[in-house]
Amino acid sequence: MTSTTTLHSSAGPAPALAGNDAGASAGFALGLPPRRALLPRPAWAALFALVLAIGIGVPFASLVLPASSPFHLSAYVLTLGGKFMCYAIAALALDLVWGYCGILSLGHGLFFALGGYGIGMYLMRSIGHDGVYGSDLPDFMVFLNWHALPWYWHGTQHLAYALALVVVVPALLAWTFGFFAFRSRVQGVYLSIITQALTYAAMLLFYRNETGFGGNNGFTDFKRIAGFSITHPGTRTVLFLLTFATLVLAFIAARAIVLSKLGRVVTAMRDSETRLMFLGYSPLAYKLFIWTLSAVLCAIAGALYVPQVGIVNPSEMSPANSIEMAIWVAVGGRGTLLGPIAGAVAVNGAKSLFTAYFAEYWLFFLGALFVIVPLVMPRGLAGLVETLLARVQGARAGARASTLIEGRSKS
Amino acid sequence: MIARLRYCLCAAPLLFALVVSAAHALTPAELAPLAGDDFEEKSAAIDKLVAMHDPASLAVLNALADNRALAGTSAQVLIQDSDDADHARDAITGKTVAIGDAQPITLNNLLRSKVSGALAGLRLASPDPQARRAAIEALLANADPSMKPLIDSARAKETDPALKRRLDTLWAMTALSDRDAAKRLEAATLVAARRDPDTYLLLRPLVAKQADGSFAEPDARVREAAQKGIDALDSMARESRIAGTIFAGISLGSVLLLAALGLAITYGVIGVINMAHGEFLMIGAYATYLVQNLFQRYAPGAFDWYPLVAVPAAFLAAAAVGIVIERLVIRHLYGRPLETLLTTFGVSLVLMQATRSIFGAQNVQVANPHWMTGGVALFPDLILPYNRLTILAFSLAVIAIAWAVLTRTRLGLFVRAVTQNRNMAACVGIKTALIDSYAFAFGAGIAGLGGCALSQIGNVGPDLGQSYIVDSFMAVVLGGVGQLAGTVLGSFGLGLLAKAIEPFSGPVLAKIAVLVLIVLFIQKRPQGLFALKGRSA
Numbered sequence: 001m002t003s004t005t006t007l008h009s010s011a012g013p014a015p016a017l018a019g020n021d022a023g024a025s026a027g028f029a030l031g032l033p034p035r036r037a038l039l040p041r042p043a044w045a046a047l048f049a050l051v052l053a054i055g056i057g058v059p060f061a062s063l064v065l066p067a068s069s070p071f072h073l074s075a076y077v078l079t080l081g082g083k084f085m086c087y088a089i090a091a092l093a094l095d096l097v098w099g100y101c102g103i104l105s106l107g108h109g110l111f112f113a114l115g116g117y118g119i120g121m122y123l124m125r126s127i128g129h130d131g132v133y134g135s136d137l138p139d140f141m142v143f144l145n146w147h148a149l150p151w152y153w154h155g156t157q158h159l160a161y162a163l164a165l166v167v168v169v170p171a172l173l174a175w176t177f178g179f180f181a182f183r184s185r186v187q188g189v190y191l192s193i194i195t196q197a198l199t200y201a202a203m204l205l206f207y208r209n210e211t212g213f214g215g216n217n218g219f220t221d222f223k224r225i226a227g228f229s230i231t232h233p234g235t236r237t238v239l240f241l242l243t244f245a246t247l248v249l250a251f252i253a254a255r256a257i258v259l260s261k262l263g264r265v266v267t268a269m270r271d272s273e274t275r276l277m278f279l280g281y282s283p284l285a286y287k288l289f290i291w292t293l294s295a296v297l298c299a300i301a302g303a304l305y306v307p308q309v310g311i312v313n314p315s316e317m318s319p320a321n322s323i324e325m326a327i328w329v330a331v332g333g334r335g336t337l338l339g340p341i342a343g344a345v346a347v348n349g350a351k352s353l354f355t356a357y358f359a360e361y362w363l364f365f366l367g368a369l370f371v372i373v374p375l376v377m378p379r380g381l382a383g384l385v386e387t388l389l390a391r392v393q394g395a396r397a398g399a400r401a402s403t404l405i406e407g408r409s410k411s
Numbered sequence: 412m413i414a415r416l417r418y419c420l421c422a423a424p425l426l427f428a429l430v431v432s433a434a435h436a437l438t439p440a441e442l443a444p445l446a447g448d449d450f451e452e453k454s455a456a457i458d459k460l461v462a463m464h465d466p467a468s469l470a471v472l473n474a475l476a477d478n479r480a481l482a483g484t485s486a487q488v489l490i491q492d493s494d495d496a497d498h499a500r501d502a503i504t505g506k507t508v509a510i511g512d513a514q515p516i517t518l519n520n521l522l523r524s525k526v527s528g529a530l531a532g533l534r535l536a537s538p539d540p541q542a543r544r545a546a547i548e549a550l551l552a553n554a555d556p557s558m559k560p561l562i563d564s565a566r567a568k569e570t571d572p573a574l575k576r577r578l579d580t581l582w583a584m585t586a587l588s589d590r591d592a593a594k595r596l597e598a599a600t601l602v603a604a605r606r607d608p609d610t611y612l613l614l615r616p617l618v619a620k621q622a623d624g625s626f627a628e629p630d631a632r633v634r635e636a637a638q639k640g641i642d643a644l645d646s647m648a649r650e651s652r653i654a655g656t657i658f659a660g661i662s663l664g665s666v667l668l669l670a671a672l673g674l675a676i677t678y679g680v681i682g683v684i685n686m687a688h689g690e691f692l693m694i695g696a697y698a699t700y701l702v703q704n705l706f707q708r709y710a711p712g713a714f715d716w717y718p719l720v721a722v723p724a725a726f727l728a729a730a731a732v733g734i735v736i737e738r739l740v741i742r743h744l745y746g747r748p749l750e751t752l753l754t755t756f757g758v759s760l761v762l763m764q765a766t767r768s769i770f771g772a773q774n775v776q777v778a779n780p781h782w783m784t785g786g787v788a789l790f791p792d793l794i795l796p797y798n799r800l801t802i803l804a805f806s807l808a809v810i811a812i813a814w815a816v817l818t819r820t821r822l823g824l825f826v827r828a829v830t831q832n833r834n835m836a837a838c839v840g841i842k843t844a845l846i847d848s849y850a851f852a853f854g855a856g857i858a859g860l861g862g863c864a865l866s867q868i869g870n871v872g873p874d875l876g877q878s879y880i881v882d883s884f885m886a887v888v889l890g891g892v893g894q895l896a897g898t899v900l901g902s903f904g905l906g907l908l909a910k911a912i913e914p915f916s917g918p919v920l921a922k923i924a925v926l927v928l929i930v931l932f933i934q935k936r937p938q939g940l941f942a943l944k945g946r947s948a
Contacts, residue, residue: 104749104753180930184933186933188748189683189748189752190888192749193684193884193888194888197885197929197930198926198930200926201922201927204919204922204923205919205923208919319881323753323756327753327757330750330753360767360768363760363761363763363764364761364764366757366760367757367759368761370753370757370758370760371757371758371761374744374750374753375743375744375754
């Protein structure tokens, strides 16, 4: 273990592994690099301040301030912010597998949607008799002339059970798929295409009425969550804060994983899987762990997303949606943790702007992003910031910045 | 006398008594209901006309069939014989009268088929064999039991053996409910021998049980004959279904092949999954659309031959776009396959949106040339459309050309060399960058040909490529990369598999099952059916 981790330092001159006083240069050095703090002290302070500001500011602005105040957060803004944060969590999840493990998944939309459907089942059940037909069953089942709930709907009236489903179902699916795919060492473009086929197949399945998830229309028309009206500003604020908390926790967890020994093995696997295998590691378990974790994180993002936007349907599983997630990560800068969060917010912000003002150019813009980002700024926004910082602060400070933003991949 | 009797028999049995006494000249009272509004009365009046069978009533029936009969103001029936729009002939007196306010006599569908059936029945006795043949065919298509007496007598008199056989069948169809069991047996045997799915409905009641458990048909021999006929029909339907499935599978496979072939070439050479490949299909289809429009406007006479121009146009258009994309984008991303994947996806978004801006989001119409419409009937209920057959032949031709280019030309040699080992190829002096461009353009051009073919069987719209792209990826993955034989086998295998599963599970589940099978298949053979041999693989 000791020797394997240091061997890495010969891989390239760019990211020095140890902190500010990176001792290991291009040479060969034995011994573990010093353990790095989860976050530098100023970053902790900034994070704490942000949590405080959001935790107090948002409820105040949305609930206490009157609607006439210019600082009042309307339901629209609150939902938009919540949506963006859900996307950010999903981007973070995708970055874990793509940026750090080298697996470009074009199927993360599936896990996102599965999480959404999991919580959606609970939300449909909690409509109760307030639906159009006033029946025990969700409206779409009445419409299909069904008389009983399918077996997989049992228990979904309990929020805790639905939350368990949100985690367990995508985890099982991801684990099973990953086990078969990674065991036979399907890699690179092949793997991407197969993940895309997976989400495509799932989309077709969910479009069918017989599957029992509302077909084309999916789930919508939710009334309440955990007993609270879903449209009430208070509920919206709580959901927003929950999403924010999840994002912060996910970021810290991802940071911890990336910095851990496990994270280092995973990064090594990205850079040269064969070399790692020669050193005696079996990549399967590492890959499976990261892959499944990423899927679950993405599902949680989906589960937070659906109550806020109030609808989930199979179009969430369309291959195009999943590829769009990849562009969030690419724009932000993969192989960094803040990058994908920024990328998700930036791309979706642009999307909101475009669809509001010049809708027909949005796809041109998105297409151009896909083309230009890999060509011109392969390291994304994070890389851009890094370069700028380096320019401003000179070479020495630049080295520090590059360590802040964890190991970038080459492919 | 005999002739008179025969004509009398043509009436429906209920009218028999009336018919015998009614052998007299046409009276205005008999025609009056035709000019009225009541369809029941019109029907009865037509029956009477049929029963009379004299030249005057025949003329009225013919006029009714051709929409030349008019109802005069005083309930008389007028017949328009000439193009003269102002005058017509009175059906009874034969005098020419002014049409004035006379209105055409309207018939509903039931009466229309009654009139045409009756005319056909009457023509059965025509001395002209051609007329008899036409009458028999008309009655076969729409056999009316009330025609039985006419058919009986015609059958007894018919001398032409071919016509006699047709007449036998016709007779059998009306004789299935005869009181004589021997006749029913003969009829059932004859009907069963027709092997026409339309006769299923005639045979079915013969073997059906009534509510009390007894057979509706008392004679066991008749039932047996009918059952034999049903079994034969069933087995024919089964064969037809199997043949239909195979044809649908091969047809889908040929379409997939056209889509996947170019993909396999570009992936093989450049190692790049081109997500914009579907859009090259679309470009080919729109090029076909443009060529079609040009022909429609400037050379409508040669419209049937527009594919001759459309095929090269589709190839060149897609290849040109392909070469531009390769030069501008893909070239700069060599060695970064995952990013190329994303980039080409972006290209596909831009191409689709550009198409929407230029041609609109709606599908455009591409018409088949005349010789591609219609089809050959393999079974009565299985028609192989000419356009699908053409595409099958076309895809085989394209694969032959691709094979020839890759194995028989210098360019093909270079392409294969780069596919096998890029560095080594560069070492021996091949300009690999140039080969990349050519190979990409070639692959794109083949996709353009695929688009040209697709425009003949499906909708042409901005989303055209999207519907085929996942399947063609699967065909490439299944077949193995850079292998023509693998792609051919992968495409046809996928097409047949999908169509074979479809009847049991519906199209959506079939698609899912195929995807799952492919994922499982890759477990066993990650390199596809055909792996490249050599160190580089």
